Amino acid sequence: MTFVTPWGLIGLIAVPLIIILYIMKQKREKVIVSSHVLWQKVLRDMQAATPWQKLRKNLLMFLQLLCAVLIVLALAGMALESGTHTSQPVIIAIDSSLSMSSTDVKPTRLDAAKKDAQKYAAELPPGTPVTVVSLRREPDVLLYESDSDNEIRTSIQSIEQTKTYTDIRRAEELLLSLKNRHPDALIVLFSDMPIRVGNEEIQFSNYKKQNDNIAVVRFTHAFSKDGITAMSILRNQGDNDSEVSVSLYGDDSFLDSQLVTVPENGTRTVWWSNVPSSVKTLHCVIDTEDILTEDNHAYDTVFEGKPVKVLLVTHGNYFLEKIFSIIEGIEFTRTLPDELIEYKDHDLYVLDGVVPDKLPEDGNVVIFNPVPNDYFAVGGWMDTPVIEPSGHVIFKHLENPGFSVGRTRIIEKPDWAEPVIEYNGNPVIFEGLINNTRLLVFGFNIYETDLPIRTEFPVIISNILSEYSPASGTRISGITAGEPIRFMLQPGTIKANVITPDGRNIEIAPPVPPQPFIQTEEPGIYKVLQDNSLHINESVFVVNLPDEWQAESIESAAGGAGGEEGIIIPFRKNVRLFNLPIICAALLILIVEWWYYANRRYA
């Protein structure tokens, strides 16, 4: 037995009130009679004849009490918990994103959700096929259409807390596809945020009790003449302004602390100035505890301001010389091919119309206008290839990169290479790795394109510098928990390891190049150790938690997979309500009362 709306029980206060009204001396009219001789006999005989006569006086009181109690039960939604009426398939979706580790629901939202989900599943009629889905960055079907109580319970129990946000679009797609297989399936969502699935009806069990959480959602730094200036953005998800203490640590040493007020449902930017430029890592932490402490931390790495050493080898290329000379942060050297003795001591080698016999080993290589060489076959020319925009990193920050090319080399794509842009099967731009040296090859002469006169040109060159200077291989930023990383190890690296914040030492190379590194669940500072047999290079990168609120807001605003408004109804345990029979009984009692009054001998 349960009550769907237990607040209705407050109506029971009517019971003592009714009794008090009856107990209070009923006002009776005084009537003079000549004698009690007969009346006393009458009352005596009536009580003797019908023992319940005493009660009769109170019969109406009992009827009214009963009526009041029935109305209260109807208001409280008295119901019997039972299984669903039919064995319709059920899809149980449990959100295991970061916000579900909040402690406003004890012990955590996820633990409570799992417990409720297990209870719900246990109460389903035998034979009900159940699918269990874990919602996170990559939603996962843990169990498909099983009616085994044990399997269902175990799969729900196996759901682990993640530190990622729920990819709503993917979640919707998955649930919709499951629903399409069984249109009569019931979707029950255990989460702190409703998800619409097309225009399907979803039962939603809400685990967000309150929203008093403040998170560090951005943390970055910049160099200034006084050292480093750091900036952190705090977001308040609650409905009240909140004053919190926030501290800054550099290389695990305390640097500064501030007391700030973050407005309700808003953000506050906190500036940290005069940070010593010798620090390698920065850690910002909100000292005040709230329902979700995981997002009270943010990390940043301070990369050394060492300039990238670029060597341009060309017979003469005004555009390349000009662009490299004006980009800040690089040490640019130009040389003629005939003047160069050996390729060394530079971070990036830009070769224009030149391909050396032996590639440099201490830096990566960018080749424009290749000539026949030992590394890839260079043939004749292809006229006016059509350049289609590509999502490659060298076109980062460009909306619709495109330029015209007069002609490009016909190149047989080598096995070690992947095309960046190709036309009719011919790689116009391609990249690859030879002996741990990265190559980026442009099959055209830059003079035979309009690229140098386009605004995209400096951005592309800058992107090339960022991506192909060796330090950038492990100069990783903007990683959120759970996001995979593809490391580009320094040339000559034979072995590499990653030390996680919780102290695990994970070997990532060999093989070289390494597989994408996926063990980024834990936010914090990671170290990368690259061993090139001469020495070990140590670098760091940080992993932060996603701004879940923003991510899910954006996804939610973008609309569901079905593109339409779904129907979300509050989660209802499998209950059978008794409202209708209760109200009918109450009405019947009222009718009996009316009949009694109407048929009394005297009104």
Place this chain on the structure above:
Amino acid sequence: MKIIDNDTLKKIQRLAIKTGLKLEGQAAGNRKSLSKGSSVEFSDFREYTAGDDFRRIDWNAYGRFDKLFVKLFMEEREAPVRIFLDTSLSMNYGQPDKNTAAKRLAAALAYISVNTYDRVYINPWNSMMQGTFGPYSTPSSFAKAVNTLEIIENGGKSNFTEAVAKMEWKTGRGISIVITDGLVEGGLEEGLKYLKYMKQDVYLCQILSPQELAPDIDGALELVDIETNDIIEVTVSGELFDMYEKLLKQFLNNIKQQCKKFGIHYALLPSDMALEEMVLKVAS
């Protein structure tokens, strides 16, 4: 309060003359018997009426007045008519109230008795006798009797047995007319038995108001006893009325049976009954 008007009195007179109405009782046979011996004492005259023993005609009076008169003897004077009038508070009830009806009846019966030269005593009672008024034996003294009745006030509880038992009696037969509502503490039985013991020819005139015979009450009430001021709570219902009706019938039947058993004349008289009817009912 005028309890009897001239018109009603005339009706009673006519009734009494036309039908020879008189209170007949067991003593009446004795009254007619001749009693010889020194104890027979001439008492008074009255006009001859048809049926009187003509041997009692006083011819001297006839010679003097040219009218027939009969002699009355002391023996007859030993058979007074006592009217026991219930003057407890319970008689102050009803519409028309029982008290007025009772006094009117008492006056009418007194008149009839006086008219037949019976001595009439009026004994108001509640829990005790409130005195003995009379004798009223001549038509001229009837007015005094009426006056007495008019000034008698009601009060107190009723206990007939107590009242008659403590009364000072002159021995001898007589007629006792008990006018009451019968709603008496302890009942009437013992009192009536006592009267029979005292060689009385007893008439019981039970007067009840229409509201007692068929109560017209409704709702949740506090019934206040007019005599004791006690209160009982009732909630009126059909069942309640059925029970009252049944018990009333039983109560009245009980009294009737008792009267029959003891040879008492009994008449149930609603207070709204016309006086003439009452008288006829009592005297029949």
